[in-house]
Amino acid sequence: MPFISLRTKWMIAFVLFVLIPILGASVYAYQAIENVLRKQVESSAEERLHQINLNIERKLQTMMHATSSLVIDENVKRVLVNPPVTERDKLNNTHTMDKKFLEMSTAIASDDLYFSVFDNYGTLYTNWGRSPGAKDVLTNSDWFHRTIEENGYMVWTLNHDNYALPGKHPLLTVSMVVRDESNQSIGQLAISEPTQAYLDVLQSGDPSLTGYGLLVGPDDSVLTYSRDEAMPLYASLKPIIDESADNTLSTSVNGNKYVLSTYSLPMTGWRVIQIVPHEAVFREIDKIRNVSTIIFAVSMVVFIGMIAFFSNMLTKPLRKLRVVMKQVEKGHLDVTADIRTRDEAGLLGQTFDKMLVRLQNHINREIVLERHREQAKLEALQAQINPHFLHNTLNTIRWMSIMAGTKPITEMLLSLGHLLDMSIHRGQDRILLREEMKNVRYFMTIQRYRFGDNVTVIEQLDETTLDALVPKLSLQPLVENVYRHASFQEGKGEMIIRSTVSPTGVLTLEIVDNGLEINKEKIKDIMESIEKEELHPTFSNVGLQNVHKRIRMMYGDAYGLQIQRSEAEGRTYVTIRLPLQREEDIDEDRGG
Structure with a gap:
């Protein structure tokens, strides 16, 4: 059987009967506390993510209400069914539409909305300074053609080029055909807003929710503030997103855990997707756990070091005696243990030294006798x-x-x-x-x-x-x-x-x-x-x-x-x- 020192046995007994029970109880208590904290943090994070979804929905509802207000306004209808004949008529119609645009901007409390109204005679009324080719850009756009095709239903377009300020932030647009009381088309209406306003809502200022927010259309058009990082992650999670209902859940991609929140916007057919790294949600808890682990590890090291020190001090005489025994095993009988402790180890060492002296004397006598025997054999052979x-x-x-x-x-x-x-x-x-x-x-x-x-x-x-x-x-x-x-x-x-x-x-x-x-x-x-x-x-x-x-x-x-x-x-x-x-x-x- 292999040799196992007494010090090793003491250390093993300490680990089995003292350290492991303490460690197990500590881990169990910490896990219980951590689970409670994680549930609370997760619930709080879900509430904050849901609030972001509601903010997005509220902004879209504001645009929808503005659109409905313009569509049913009698002054707007009158302008659309009575195209300007003279310059005086043109100024009056423009004044009426500007007044309505200002009224809507004031009610919404936003100066970033772009209003565009067409009549069926080619006249365009806007609240933004249009360039000479702006009318053609509008009428040739995909969302304008879809608006004509829908013939009275709202058309939501996500993340298209800015027609008012080319090269600037893309726009989010709601458009529809305007009808009179006989349900006949009398014009088209479009309200657009820079997507930056929605990106600001998606990018929450809460440090614990530093993740990726996406606004996704049914045609897979995506609005996000970090496309290079968010799009590959979205592509990896898309199968899970397509199969899941509106919910908040945990998932993994390439070994990394994420909190995934999905929220549908029925009025637009869009979905708000929020992907937050797991460590971002539980960062503070992980920090507490790491600090606690370090403190516990340092305490265990110090405690084990103290046990090893005292164990080493107690077994030192026995280890010294073992070294002497090894030398005796190799044939060195002129050694002594010289253990002077006043305990069982000292008594054992003194007894061993006396035994060595007696053994040495006996061997010396045997050597002399053996030499005599060999001499006798040699003489007999000669x-x-x-x-x-x-x-x-x-x-x-x-x-x-x-x-x-x-x-x-x-x-x-x-x-x-x-x-x-x-x-x-x-x-x-x-x-x-x-x-x-x-x-x-x-x-x-x-x-x-x-x-x-x-x-x-x-x-x-x-x-x-x-x-x-x-x-x-x-x-x-x-x-x-x-x-x-x-x-x-x-x-x-x-x-x-x-x-x-x-x-x-x-x-x-x-x-x-x-x-x-x-x-x-x-x-x-x-x-x-x-x-x-x-x-x-x-x-x-x-x-x-x-x-x-x-x-x-x-x-x-x-x-x-x-x-x-x-x-x-x-x-x-x-x-x-x-x-x-x-x-x-x-x-x-x-x-x-």
């Missing part, structure tokens, strides 16, 4: 040099003494005595390489008398390595294996004894022979048996395993014996790798 070799040598000496000749017997006895002396005196486990080579030479003297001079021995020894320390009787078993197991062509046997040292301080001893028998498969089997310490039926395992194991015991697994075969050269390489050590190095280690 005593295992092949007794079979001594037996054969003694037989050879016996037969040579029978066959006569004292000099060879003397040399063999001298060599054998040296080797026996080296084997019997076991107190020294490492000797100089030059002394080990003497043992090899004495051994080869005996071998020459046994097998003859069919093997040429070549020594390639680095002078700097002769004073290096090597395990006693480490080369002799390897040379013996060459004599015992390598097959040489008569008179062509060759054995090279080589010593080298690498820049990294590794001493390499090599025995190279050109015997014909061994192959790579046998070498692989031999190395596996040596590594597993298994007996091999062909090689002198006591010799090879003895050397390999002693080297591993003395210097570690990075060193030891290796056998390789080069088929191209026809040679077998037996290599020993040792760390380069001299007597002065050993003395310094012992002195230290």
Whole structure:
């Protein structure tokens, strides 16, 4: 299972049983309050939007009443049915119409209305200064033709070009045919007002309703004060607008929420559309929520920080003890927890320190005993040099003494005595390489008398390595294996004894022979048996395993014996790798 610290558990318990309940209760209370406030704000916004709709409708009703007043006025009818014949008649008719226009402007309390009245004889009466081509502009306009077609019904035209002041604000116009008592057409009437007045109503001055207002006609003509922004939004909401009745609802476009208000104007067939961003309606509530969230978050951070501080202070001794335990786990027993708090953690730390002291003493005793055991094993291995070799040598000496000749017997006895002396005196486990080579030479003297001079021995020894320390009787078993197991062509046997040292301080001893028998498969089997310490039926395992194991015991697994075969050269390489050590190095280690 993964490690979970006590501090983490305390923090988790705090979060689960303290922080989450407080947070849940706070969120629930805030949500309840916010819902009440949102309903109140939404209701207030709906009322303000509805007031805008009523203001638009009121202005249109004013124009409709003005139109009705002119249509039923007897003086207006008299002017229309009696076209001017003389200049005097023209002045009288103009005076009558101007008086009526002024009366209507005063009643409406607006100077921005444009009145235009045609009789059927081509006379035009207006309250605006018309240019020479104004009459043709009026009579050629689409709304004028629709007025003729409707033949007595009011025609409302939204957002068309300004005929009174070309290039200025577009106009909103109501027009109709004027009839007499016999329901005969006697002229046409048009009342126009700049659309800016309606844009001012749509663009409410209330900061909470900063959205988009549109006045939309049945022919999809649109009046709005921000076309570049409002028209794409209107196009996205048009399917919802077409399907919804007059209402105020919330909707989303491209991930943005809006309050959508629609209101129909039956007299014109138009609709007032108001689109207000959701955040504009609830801006103040969102501001309160953001401030509350920040305060709550800061409070939680401070509270959690205090809990973490006290938790850290309480668990610090335990964490210190855990670090010490990790070091002990890695083998460092010379550490102490040194916890001096007057509580359970301090008592635990002191007990752990005492336990470490006892453990260290026990391990030191075990190390001494293990060294004694290893020394005994090493001496036992050194005593295992092949007794079979001594037996054969003694037989050879016996037969040579029978066959006569004292000099060879003397040399063999001298060599054998040296080797026996080296084997019997076991107190020294490492000797100089030059002394080990003497043992090899004495051994080869005996071998020459046994097998003859069919093997040429070549020594390639680095002078700097002769004073290096090597395990006693480490080369002799390897040379013996060459004599015992390598097959040489008569008179062509060759054995090279080589010593080298690498820049990294590794001493390499090599025995190279050109015997014909061994192959790579046998070498692989031999190395596996040596590594597993298994007996091999062909090689002198006591010799090879003895050397390999002693080297591993003395210097570690990075060193030891290796056998390789080069088929191209026809040679077998037996290599020993040792760390380069001299007597002065050993003395310094012992002195230290």
